[in-house]
Amino acid sequence: MTPATSAPPASDALLGVYRRAPMEFVRGAGVELFDADGRAYLDFVAGIAVNALGYSDAGLERAMREAIDGGLVHVSNLYRTAPGERLAEKLIERTFADRVFFCNSGAEANEGAFKMVRRWARTTGGTAKHEIIALRGAFHGRLFGTLAATDRPSYRAPFRPLAGGISIIERDLGEIDAALNAETVAAVIVEPVQGEGGVRVLDGEFLRALREMTRTRGIALILDEIQCGYGRTGTFFAHEQLGFTPDVLTVAKPMAGGLPMGAILATQAIGQTLQPGDHGTTFGGGPFVSSVALHVFDRLSDPGLLASVSINGAWLGEALQQLAAASPKIRAVRGIGYMWGIDVVDPAKDIVARALDLGLLICSAGDHTLRLLPPLVMERAELERGVKLLSEAVG
């Protein structure tokens, strides 16, 4: 059920940790990718929520060319460069945060956030206060600390023992209440919209109660907006719709237009506890990537773009609900903005393959859940085309 392709067989040189589709992409334009045979694919994956501006975006390409003008790609965090400092200032201006640390991926941002909250908790509560709690359905990454906070048994089992002092509990306020011991718990980490866990928009009341519990007990709240942040839900950050701020926020995926970048944003109270030598990264926040990220920040925080994600996203949700009402093959539809999950009867991978055959890229979030993450610049006509193709693929 995959498209015929003249691409050479997949190379054995790469570690076999992905089941890659057979065609080879050679070009992208707008919201489409093109394979080596010139076949177009409408992209509802966006590099898994990375390519918010789609492909061949003129502004992004200009920003990349300008970023290289001074000849500085990297100089090390031992020295100051302006773009990273400017980007940190913009993020601070836009959010609750007082301090920013740049890194290179989502998992790395969360790993750093874990260290940060432990460092802070040690100063407020001593060594016993070190536990980190994540929630059922969470995905926070695949490095050692983050894997322990990621609720996917198949990802975890081959690598036990996992990092200690990190546990997963139910998304239930009673259980959370019982687990949040101020003496031992440093932080709770949560995605406002669980992405990999099936596109689950967590209930606002639930999240506000969690915020209150953590605040009153002196426990840090980390929001992981690596997938749902930077415009994807129709506001620049998803938590802007919740009426509260976290103590720490992690972002990554779309930050630098496809270049690897992540960031940890923290309050002064937490950020100030980290001293020289406590954390570091060779590449994080270098001048090239930060210059490009400044452009992406301006584009994705533009109120016009955010309004269009919000309005078109609501339309997309409505269209998917209609599809669900008409198809016994769809069990449920969940989402917000340009982030939707569809529970299906057939194995998700079969539908993903059928969609590919029809020229539509979608991905999964679990064995029976499809996930749609179109570029944030996708317009209504292309969303409509995608929904039609999706309907065919679901069957």
Ligand SMILES: Cc1ncc(COP(=O)(O)O)c(C=O)c1O
């Ligand atoms: C919510 C969330 N956190 C963390 C990560 C890990 O990011 P990365 O793959 O860049 O390490 C992801 C990746 O999908 C994610 O969706």
